[in-house]
Amino acid sequence: MSLAIDTIVTAETPEGISISIRPAGFAVRACAFLIDVLIRIAILFACASLFSAGRQVGIGLLLISGFVINWLYPVLFELSAAAATPGKRAMGLYVLMANGLPLTPAGCLIRNLLRAVDMLPLLYASAIVCILLRRDSRRLGDLAAGTVVAYRHELERAGRLADGVPLPPPMALTMRQQLALTAFAWRVERLTPARAEEIASHAAALWPAPGPPAGAPMTGRLIGIARWLHGDRR
Amino acid sequence: MTALDFETSNEAQWSELEKALTRGEKTLDPERILFLYRTACEHLALAEARGFPAPLVSRLSALTARAHQIVYRQTDLGLGRIARTLMHAFPAGVRAHRWYVLLAALLVVAPAVALGYAVAHRPDLILSLADSTTVERFGRMYDPANPAIGRVRDAGTNWMMFGFYIANNIGIAFQCYVSGILFGLGSLYYLAFNGAFGGAVAGYVTSIGFAGTFFPFIATHSAFEITAVVLSGAAGLKIGRSVLLPGRLPRVASLQLAARETSVIIFGSAVMLVIAAAIEAFWSSAAWVSPSAKFSGAAGCWMLVAIFFLRRPRAD
Numbered sequence: 001m002s003l004a005i006d007t008i009v010t011a012e013t014p015e016g017i018s019i020s021i022r023p024a025g026f027a028v029r030a031c032a033f034l035i036d037v038l039i040r041i042a043i044l045f046a047c048a049s050l051f052s053a054g055r056q057v058g059i060g061l062l063l064i065s066g067f068v069i070n071w072l073y074p075v076l077f078e079l080s081a082a083a084a085t086p087g088k089r090a091m092g093l094y095v096l097m098a099n100g101l102p103l104t105p106a107g108c109l110i111r112n113l114l115r116a117v118d119m120l121p122l123l124y125a126s127a128i129v130c131i132l133l134r135r136d137s138r139r140l141g142d143l144a145a146g147t148v149v150a151y152r153h154e155l156e157r158a159g160r161l162a163d164g165v166p167l168p169p170p171m172a173l174t175m176r177q178q179l180a181l182t183a184f185a186w187r188v189e190r191l192t193p194a195r196a197e198e199i200a201s202h203a204a205a206l207w208p209a210p211g212p213p214a215g216a217p218m219t220g221r222l223i224g225i226a227r228w229l230h231g232d233r234r
Numbered sequence: 235m236t237a238l239d240f241e242t243s244n245e246a247q248w249s250e251l252e253k254a255l256t257r258g259e260k261t262l263d264p265e266r267i268l269f270l271y272r273t274a275c276e277h278l279a280l281a282e283a284r285g286f287p288a289p290l291v292s293r294l295s296a297l298t299a300r301a302h303q304i305v306y307r308q309t310d311l312g313l314g315r316i317a318r319t320l321m322h323a324f325p326a327g328v329r330a331h332r333w334y335v336l337l338a339a340l341l342v343v344a345p346a347v348a349l350g351y352a353v354a355h356r357p358d359l360i361l362s363l364a365d366s367t368t369v370e371r372f373g374r375m376y377d378p379a380n381p382a383i384g385r386v387r388d389a390g391t392n393w394m395m396f397g398f399y400i401a402n403n404i405g406i407a408f409q410c411y412v413s414g415i416l417f418g419l420g421s422l423y424y425l426a427f428n429g430a431f432g433g434a435v436a437g438y439v440t441s442i443g444f445a446g447t448f449f450p451f452i453a454t455h456s457a458f459e460i461t462a463v464v465l466s467g468a469a470g471l472k473i474g475r476s477v478l479l480p481g482r483l484p485r486v487a488s489l490q491l492a493a494r495e496t497s498v499i500i501f502g503s504a505v506m507l508v509i510a511a512a513i514e515a516f517w518s519s520a521a522w523v524s525p526s527a528k529f530s531g532a533a534g535c536w537m538l539v540a541i542f543f544l545r546r547p548r549a550d
Contacts, residue, residue: 015275019299060396067401083303094303102307110493113500116412140415143486144493153296155252159289175285182237182287230287231236 007135009148011100019100022151023137024093026128029149033124035087040069074112078103088149098136098148107145114141159186166232167224171208178229185226188219237286240277247273248297255300262304271301324502325543327495331468334475338468341425342460346433353437360438363431372435376444376451395519399511403459407466407503411473411496415489418474425467450525451518453532457539458510462503469496469503 010018051058077085118127127139200218251270278294413420439448476492
């Protein structure tokens with residue numbers, strides 16, 4: 001069951017459930033970073049045009065704002081409710097502690113301070129190597145702060161149970177068989193009919209004697225059983 | 235109970251929680267959210283145990299995961315906490331790492347004294363640390379004929395220099411801290427280099443007879459600036475030690491622990507550096523303040539810093 005073909009890590013909560021964390025990989029984080037860089041440049045340009053009237057005072061304010069934008073931009077945004085910079089938000093990512101808890105202020109400060117190390121020797125090379133080498137895609141700053149960048153859980157539901165006439169299962173089904181059937185019935189509308197039938201036909205081998213009626217499509221039959229299992233007893 | 239019954243009887247609570255989560259945090263009633271969150275957790279556990287369809291389970295786990303982030307969030311970022319951190323946790327953190335601080339101070343002071351002495355007697359030695367244009371610039375900076383001391387201010391005003399000092403000094407302090415992750419070598423290097431460089435400049439300026447402008451200039455803000463750089467370096471050394479000698483912990487866990495323990499020192503150092511930048515821009519460089527006034531101000535600041543770190547910790 002738990003063959004690790006993905007990078008999901010789970011964290012347990014005091015309520016006795018486990019939360020899945022799907023770490024964000026290099027490509028999506030690079031996109032988020034580029035968006036953030038563009039936003040920061042835009043803010044800096046806005047500051048520059050604002051302060052250009054101020055002569056030397058203006059240059060001083062510009063230096064301060066450059067510093068603030070560079071170091072505080074990620075901190076402020078990651079401490080907000082979204083726990084993500086605008087770039088991360090746009091890519092559907094957020095930052096949390098590796099133990100599943102929300103990002104703490106200290107964790108946020110450390111992971112962003114250590115950008116200074118992740119930048120070395122140039123162009124975030126340390127961060128890139130670290131992210132590419134680790135299954136959970138954390139950079140050095142994430143390791144020191146105990147944080148991880150992950151995909152946000154979307155509340156929109158994907159897919160729906162296909163329509164059909166409920167059908168009592170012809171035999172007792174194990175839990176895993178039931179799960180496979182319902183998962184199939186939820187996904188079947190996104191498959192071509194030929195592919196759906198190809199997948200469904202495997203169930204014929206498990207059918208109790210004398211086997212399913214020949215020639216009838218298996219897809220509809222499995223959807224019917226799934227609907228019955230789900231609780232549709234019309 | 236079938237999955238369908240389960241869904242229809244609990245749908246109202248789930249969609250209430252869903253709506254609350256998408257609406258934003260300000261409008262939430264905390265007790266209601268807690269109740270809905272715990273109920274959803276219970277439902278998730280039930281749904282998993284009963285083998286309910288995967289879409290239902292994944293919907294509940296997304297719901298609980300999102301709510302979990304809000305329920306357990308630390309929102310306390312109040313000013314009171316920041317003040318407490320600065321006034322009590324910061325000096326306590328420094329005292330707890332006193333050996334690192336002493337080592338870091340030694341790493342700054344020893345090269346500074348050695349090079350200061352050497353350069354004051356053989357001024358050409360400074361050329362081994364800096365090129366001739368830099369050296370000449372330092373000479374011009376502390377020329378008593380200059381109306382504003384410290385940096386050459388052909389186009390400079392105090393506000394501009396304030397910005398420059400903040401960016402420059404905090405940059406140096408960060409360097410001393412974060413380069414500690416390279417087994418402490420980075421901190422060692424930056425501390426010693428900055429000490430040596432500062433000492434050499436002091437020695438050089440003395441040798442060309444500008445000591446009368448140089449020492450009043452640096453005396454006051456150095457109370458905050460040098461102390462903050464030493465503290466950042468000490469924190470960096472601690473980070474380096476945690477990587478080099480993690481003890482019974484795995485290296486990464488040891489690094490995390492050290493980073494957590496030193497974060498308060500770095501926070502305090504950053505505040506000290508902003509104070510130093512303000513003093514440097516508005517007080518140290520003011521030519522209208524007499525050197526004796528500057529030295530008394532400097533003595534006051536050094537005393538203040540010493541008392542701040544050495545006073546008896548509050549028993550709480």
